[in-house]
Amino acid sequence: MxxxxxxxxxxxxxxxxxxxxxxxxxxxxxHKLKGPFGANDTEDWQKQFLVQSRELRRLEKLNEFLELERECNA
Known part of the structure; x- marks a missing residue:
C-alpha cells in the first residue's frame, strides 16, 4: 500500500x-485549436489521408489480382 x-x-x-x-x-x-495548421489545412490533410488510404487499398487488390493471374498463367 x-x-x-x-x-x-x-x-x-x-x-x-x-x-x-x-x-x-x-x-x-x-476553431483555433488546430495546432500550427488552420481549420482548412486540417480538413485538407484528412481528405488527403482518405484518398491515399483508398488508393492504397485499390493498389493492394490490384496487386493481389495480378499475382493470382501470374500464378494461373505460369
Whole structure:
C-alpha cells in the first residue's frame, strides 16, 4: 500500500502538466485549436489521408489480382 501511494505521488507532477495543457486548450475558440495548421489545412490533410488510404487499398487488390493471374498463367 505504501508503494502505490509513492507511485501516485511520483505521477502527480506529470498529471498536473497534462491538466494544465488541457485547461489551456479549453480557453478560447475551438476553431483555433488546430495546432500550427488552420481549420482548412486540417480538413485538407484528412481528405488527403482518405484518398491515399483508398488508393492504397485499390493498389493492394490490384496487386493481389495480378499475382493470382501470374500464378494461373505460369
Amino acid at each position: 505504501h508503494e502505490s501511494k509513492k507511485r501516485t505521488l511520483n505521477l502527480t507532477p506529470s498529471s498536473n502538466i497534462q491538466a494544465g495543457g488541457k485547461k489551456r486548450m479549453l480557453d478560447g475558440s475551438p
